Amino acid sequence: PQPIYLSDYRPPAYRVTRTELTFDLDPDATRVKARLHLERHPEREAGAPLALDGEQLALKAIAIDGQPLEQDEYEVGEAGLVVHRVPEAFLLDTEVEIAPDGNTALSGLYRSSGMFCTQCEAEGFRRITFYPDRPDVMATFSTTVIGDAEREPVLLSNGNPVERGELPGGRHFVTWDDPHPKPSYLFALVAGDLRKVEDGFTTMSGREVTLQLWVEEENLDKTDHAMASLKRAMRWDEEAYGREYDLDRFMIVAVNDFNMGAMENKGLNIFNSAAVLTHPHTATDAAFQRVEGIVAHEYFHNWSGNRVTCRDWFQLSLKEGFTVFRDQCFSAETNSAPVKRIEDVAFFRTAQFAEDAGPTAHPVRPDHYIEIGNFYTLTIYEKGAEIVRMLSNLVGKEAFRRGSDLYFERFDGQAVTIEDFVDCMAEASGQDLDQFMLWYAQAGTPEIDAHGEYDYANAEYRLILRQRTPATPGQPDKQALHIPVRLGLVGTKSGRDLPLTLDGEMRGTDTVIHLREEEQEFLFTDVSEAPVPSLLRGFSAPVKLHFPYGREDLAFLQAHDSDGFNRWDAGQRLALLALDDLIAAHRNGVEKVMDPRVTEAFRVLLAAESDDKAVLAQMLTLPSEAYIAEQQPLVDVDAIHAARTFVKQSLALALRTDFLHVYREHQHDAPYAPEPEQIAARSLKNVALSYLMAIEDETGLELAREQFEADHNMTDVRHALTLLVHSSRGDIADPALKAFGETWAHDPLVMDQWFAIQVTRPQPDVLDRVTFLMEHPAFSLKNPNKVRALIGTFANQNPVNFHRADGAGYRLLADTVIELNRLNPEIAARLVTPLTRWARFDEARQELMKGELERIRAEELSPNVYEVVEKALA
Numbered sequence: 054p055q056p057i058y059l060s061d062y063r064p065p066a067y068r069v070t071r072t073e074l075t076f077d078l079d080p081d082a083t084r085v086k087a088r089l090h091l092e093r094h095p096e097r098e099a100g101a102p103l104a105l106d107g108e109q110l111a112l113k114a115i116a117i118d119g120q121p122l123e124q125d126e127y128e129v130g131e132a133g134l135v136v137h138r139v140p141e142a143f144l145l146d147t148e149v150e151i152a153p154d155g156n157t158a159l160s161g162l163y164r165s166s167g168m169f170c171t172q173c174e175a176e177g178f179r180r181i182t183f184y185p186d187r188p189d190v191m192a193t194f195s196t197t198v199i200g201d202a203e204r205e206p207v208l209l210s211n212g213n214p215v216e217r218g219e220l221p222g223g224r225h226f227v228t229w230d231d232p233h234p235k236p237s238y239l240f241a242l243v244a245g246d247l248r249k250v251e252d253g254f255t256t257m258s259g260r261e262v263t264l265q266l267w268v269e270e271e272n273l274d275k276t277d278h279a280m281a282s283l284k285r286a287m288r289w290d291e292e293a294y295g296r297e298y299d300l301d302r303f304m305i306v307a308v309n310d311f312n313m314g315a316m317e318n319k320g321l322n323i324f325n326s327a328a329v330l331t332h333p334h335t336a337t338d339a340a341f342q343r344v345e346g347i348v349a350h351e352y353f354h355n356w357s358g359n360r361v362t363c364r365d366w367f368q369l370s371l372k373e374g375f376t377v378f379r380d381q382c383f384s385a386e387t388n389s390a391p392v393k394r395i396e397d398v399a400f401f402r403t404a405q406f407a408e409d410a411g412p413t414a415h416p417v418r419p420d421h422y423i424e425i426g427n428f429y430t431l432t433i434y435e436k437g438a439e440i441v442r443m444l445s446n447l448v449g450k451e452a453f454r455r456g457s458d459l460y461f462e463r464f465d466g467q468a469v470t471i472e473d474f475v476d477c478m479a480e481a482s483g484q485d486l487d488q489f490m491l492w493y494a495q496a497g498t499p500e501i502d503a504h505g506e507y508d509y510a511n512a513e514y515r516l517i518l519r520q521r522t523p524a525t526p527g528q529p530d531k532q533a534l535h536i537p538v539r540l541g542l543v544g545t546k547s548g549r550d551l552p553l554t555l556d557g558e559m560r561g562t563d564t565v566i567h568l569r570e571e572e573q574e575f576l577f578t579d580v581s582e583a584p585v586p587s588l589l590r591g592f593s594a595p596v597k598l599h600f601p602y603g604r605e606d607l608a609f610l611q612a613h614d615s616d617g618f619n620r621w622d623a624g625q626r627l628a629l630l631a632l633d634d635l636i637a638a639h640r641n642g643v644e645k646v647m648d649p650r651v652t653e654a655f656r657v658l659l660a661a662e663s664d665d666k667a668v669l670a671q672m673l674t675l676p677s678e679a680y681i682a683e684q685q686p687l688v689d690v691d692a693i694h695a696a697r698t699f700v701k702q703s704l705a706l707a708l709r710t711d712f713l714h715v716y717r718e719h720q721h722d723a724p725y726a727p728e729p730e731q732i733a734a735r736s737l738k739n740v741a742l743s744y745l746m747a748i749e750d751e752t753g754l755e756l757a758r759e760q761f762e763a764d765h766n767m768t769d770v771r772h773a774l775t776l777l778v779h780s781s782r783g784d785i786a787d788p789a790l791k792a793f794g795e796t797w798a799h800d801p802l803v804m805d806q807w808f809a810i811q812v813t814r815p816q817p818d819v820l821d822r823v824t825f826l827m828e829h830p831a832f833s834l835k836n837p838n839k840v841r842a843l844i845g846t847f848a849n850q851n852p853v854n855f856h857r858a859d860g861a862g863y864r865l866l867a868d869t870v871i872e873l874n875r876l877n878p879e880i881a882a883r884l885v886t887p888l889t890r891w892a893r894f895d896e897a898r899q900e901l902m903k904g905e906l907e908r909i910r911a912e913e914l915s916p917n918v919y920e921v922v923e924k925a926l927a
């Protein structure tokens with residue numbers, strides 16, 4: 054496979070203004086008729102052949118302006134169709150046959166639990182019909198869907214239904230019209246035996262919109278939360294961005310087999326059932342919040358993505374980074390804002406930093422790719438969102454809103470670039486964002502080394518910042534970025550933020566300094582007492598910041614910083630220092646000694662009874678094993694696990710009564726609601742239970758068992774069951790696990806959780822359990838949720854067992870990747886990720902991991918897996 058380069062971009066030779074489709078549905082032989090209204094692109098030369106994308110299509114008929122073509126007038130190849138000579142403007146009619154039932158890649162038209170559905174982003178439409186399948190071709194669509202009246206009573210597509218009727222042979226049809234020009238990747242079709250839940254929304258200009266959620270009958274009781282989230286999102290986009298919905302109806306469909314979370318098809322969002330269905334007894338608080346975020350994300354795409362779309366796939370972050378930023382702000386407002394930020398950053402610093410440091414590192418706007426399906430990454434999405442967040446902070450809230458208004462007005466109905474977006478922000482704010490654009494072009498995580506000195510005599514604080522971005526594949530040399538660093542100086546005597554005077558300018562007690570050079574010095578004057586600097590508040594830029602904090606400094610910041618995020622981060626840094634010592638002790642075989650400062654900090658937290666319970670729960674949570682690993686020069690999974698377990702147990706022993714007290718204080722039996730106060734109480738209570746269970750004393754075990762049996766809601770049940778299953782007490786855990794599995798055997802989303810709970814067990818027998826569960830009737834390699842729950846969870850969330858010294862974990866993953874490479878390349882390419890991180894481990898493990906990558910490479914590979922494995926072995 055050959056790479057595609059951004060620098061080769063040219064507008065399409067021909068564009069489509071209108072697309073008329075007719076689907077005659079059949080599981081093995083669906084007929085698709087397409088009538089395309091084509092015309093030469095004004096910027097392209099006359100007389101060019103017409104080249105259309107098309108994969109796995111059997112061409113049955115082809116005509117131009119009603120005239121069937123002769124065999125020698127066109128050619129059909131692996132990648133599509135070429136018509137040698139075409140007029141300047143013409144109608145192209147084609148008819149193709151496709152086989153939805155055989156489509157295990159879940160791209161194009163496929164069947165899921167008996168229903169027909171589509172996934173076209175990025176390049177799935179070419180598996181439906183011959184088409185210029187690229188986002189800069191935007192057409193209005195009319196779609197007629199013909200199906201079996203009994204098997205497919207519901208026939209859906211984008212836009213508004215305009216006609217329906219009966220046909221001979223028990224068939225029926227519905228015709229849909231979508232008046233908004235759209236690229237092919239936003240096309241959608243759904244047909245099956247579905248039920249709907251309906252609601253309504255009045256837009257800010259007073260238009261009535263019908264909202265429909267389509268699900269299988271057994272899931273009708275799991276739609277309330279998604280519907281409520283949708284209405285909140287619609288209102289929020291009006292208030293925060295002035296964006297109103299633009300069709301008479303908005304539909305969401307839940308499907309069981311789906312590669313991603315969801316898809317923003319115009320007027321007809323298709324969701325992975327895991328990203329839309331919730332019920333207090335089947336979904337955890339985290340799942341409720343995830344559903345709310347994804348429903349909002351897909352809805353927000355209606356403007357940031359659909360009305361204004363991407364010129365080409367290199368601009369993917371134009372819609373994804375912006376839309377993630379929008380959904381993050383929305384969720385921050387509806388939940389606890391500091392916790393949302395803490396959770397997002399904790400995830401980002403673990404997973405995106407690892408991606409940025411690995412062989413598949415790429416800029417937020419890549420300049421080449423082999424398979425675009427591999428670029429739906431944390432870098433494009435999350436780092437892209439961090440860049441938009443920096444922009445919003447740089448230009449300020451008002452200018453950001455003016456800039457986004459300008460963007461939506463100027464480019465409505467167009468396919469544009471990241472420059473177009475940033476230019477609007479520059480124009481609206483009058484700021485020069487040229488250097489800032491480097492954030493889109495440079496891969497890798499910038500690191501800042503910071504040093505500070507307090508000069509008593511002159512009451513000055515001198516802060517020196519140096520930046521560097523490590524080399525990444527294809528980018529050996531990096532330039533200095535424009536990095537906004539938000540900070541405060543916390544007085545060590547007063548415990549308060551000190552007034553900041555920089556270059557003679559008074560800046561309040563919290564300000565942003567701009568690092569643009571490789572090294573810069575900032576001199577704060579009139580600093581009345583020795584400060585501890587609180588740097589990178591709110592994670593104001595996606596960088597690693599190093600400052601030689603002493604442990605007392607960190608304990609001080611954890612207690613006094615006015616920035617909630619940095620208070621949490623100081624605690625994490627303090628814990629990391631203690632963990633470092635313990636990891637070294639474990640490796641050297643010397644006795645582990647707990648750092649009393651960490652215990653003391655926890656004691657203070659527990660005693661202070663902070664009123665923000667949600668933040669407190671975060672503060673009491675130790676850095677994850679994955680984040681600890683991120684900080685190590687070489688990852689020693691066993692030492693990390695042992696060190697973290699030791700800290701948990703030490704804290705539990707020292708503070709047992711405090712944890713017990715917190716647990717009891719936050720036990721409630723009010724009816725479940727996914728609202729912030731309840732969620733905070735549950736997370737605090739469950740954190741306390743985790744500590745009590747770390748020492749597995751009788752009280753902890755009894756509480757966990759009671760919580761499981763009380764069966765109050767899935768958050769509590771799942772947490773208790775996880776603690777039991779991860780404990781050494783099989784006598785209590787096994788019956789509970791069995792009962793849970795039997796109760797929920799009928800519910801695939803709960804069974805996903807049942808799988809995940811088991812394969813994250815730290816005990817060494819877990820690999821056999823994974824193999825055993827792969828044979829379980831509820832498991833299927835063809836269902837992405839199952840693959841993620843069982844294999845993905847094992848490989849990503851059970852480091853001690855995945856990295857077993859004998860390589861059996863690696864072998865299991867590689868075997869699965871090889872099988873999935875044939876079935877579903879997109880999922881296979883994602884699943885292989887942990888093996889690509891081999892450089893982080895000791896030599897013996899490196900050899901084993903590379904050996905498995907080579908075994909995969911010897912297969913006949915899809916472009917998806919090929920691209921990832923090649924990079925990993927380069």
Ligand code: B3K
Nearest residue numbers: 174175313315316426429
């Ligand atoms: N835009 C879709 C992603 C689909 C990618 C499939 N390869 C979901 C989202 O970001 O909203």
Ligand code: ZN
Nearest residue numbers: 350354373376
């Ligand atoms: Zn998106």
